[in-house]
Amino acid sequence: AQKVTQAQTEISVVEKEDVTLDCVYETRDTTYYLFWYKQPPSGELVFLIRRNSFDEQNEISGRYSWNFQKSTSSFNFTITASQVVDSAVYFCALSEAYVMKTSYDKVIFGPGTSLSVIP
Amino acid sequence: NAGVTQTPKFQVLKTGQSMTLQCAQDMNHEYMSWYRQDPGMGLRLIHYSVGAGITDQGEVPNGYNVSRSTTEDFPLRLLSAAPSQTSVYFCASSYGQGNTIYFGEGSWLTVV
Numbered sequence: 001a002q003k004v005t006q007a008q009t010e011i012s013v014v015e016k017e018d019v020t021l022d023c024v025y026e027t028r029d030t031t032y033y034l035f036w037y038k039q040p041p042s043g044e045l046v047f048l049i050r051r052n053s054f055d056e057q058n059e060i061s062g063r064y065s066w067n068f069q070k071s072t073s074s075f076n077f078t079i080t081a082s083q084v085v086d087s088a089v090y091f092c093a094l095s096e097a098y099v100m101k102t103s104y105d106k107v108i109f110g111p112g113t114s115l116s117v118i119p
Numbered sequence: 120n121a122g123v124t125q126t127p128k129f130q131v132l133k134t135g136q137s138m139t140l141q142c143a144q145d146m147n148h149e150y151m152s153w154y155r156q157d158p159g160m161g162l163r164l165i166h167y168s169v170g171a172g173i174t175d176q177g178e179v180p181n182g183y184n185v186s187r188s189t190t191e192d193f194p195l196r197l198l199s200a201a202p203s204q205t206s207v208y209f210c211a212s213s214y215g216q217g218n219t220i221y222f223g224e225g226s227w228l229t230v231v
Contacts, residue, residue: 033217045209045222052217091161095217107220109161 002027004094004110012116013082021077021113023092029053034068034075035093039112045091051075082117089114121145125210125223132200132230140195140226142210150213151193152220155179155206162209168193169215200230 003026013019025034036048049059051068059066063080079086092110125142132138144151152167164177168187182204184196193212197204210223 031217035219037222043207043227044224047219047221050219107164111159111161 002094002096002108004092004108006092006110006113008113009111010114010116012118015084015117015119016081018078018080019082019115021090021115023075023077023110025073025075025092025094027094027096029096031096033095035095035107036066036075036077037091037093039089039091041088084117084119087115087117123210123212123221123223125208125226127226128224129227130229132197132228134200134202134230136200138197138200140208140210140228142193142195142223143191144212144221145191146212146221147190148212148214149190150215151187152177152211153183153185153193153195154209154211156209157206165195202230204228205230
């Protein structure tokens with residue numbers, strides 16, 4: 001069965017510290033997609049990254065980086081030199097690829113990790 | 120550059136009342152969906168649509184109804200509001216399987 005675990009419910013760091021948010025997923029499919037979304041205090045959901053199961057290259061975007069390891073079913077997110085604006089809830093999500101067009105790719109979201117960056 | 124637009128942003132309902140949450144997207148996405156977000160439970164899928172005229176139930180469909188008469192619009196109807204439906208609702212759209220899902224700004228609904 002599909003499942004996404006974000007074991008860290010809340011994390012607090014001091015500004016400029018690095019922080020890693022963990023995401024562990026379960027799936028029986030060989031083709032799947034992983035996502036990270038950010039939900040700032042204002043409430044909207046902001047897309048950060050999408051990764052398919054065949055691309056294990058790590059990705060870096062500014063202060064953000066993602067480490068995808070199929071061997072451990074993990075897709076961890078690291079923020080380098082954190083800033084107060086990084087304070088938000090971060091969601092990891094998993095989408096399995098269905099063969100039938102009429103089947104919806106049911107995206108399963110993890111429970112989220114609340115990150116507080118203290119000035 | 121509107122993306123996914125949902126209205127209203129805030130609403131207070133009395134138990135038993137009905138209402139419709141509106142959702143529109145201008146990205147020509149085939150897939151649209153409604154999620155609800157409750158504390159500690161992440162996002163749960165209510166209903167979804169893979170194209171105009173096609174809808175289906177998600178994880179928590181009871182008490183909600185949807186229709187998809189056009190590609191752009193996907194309204195969510197609460198038939199008889201209950202306090203358990205107090206939540207934040209998100210409309211979302213995407214091109215299809217495995218593609219990025221884009222969310223609306225959310226609708227905060229309180230049922231008293």
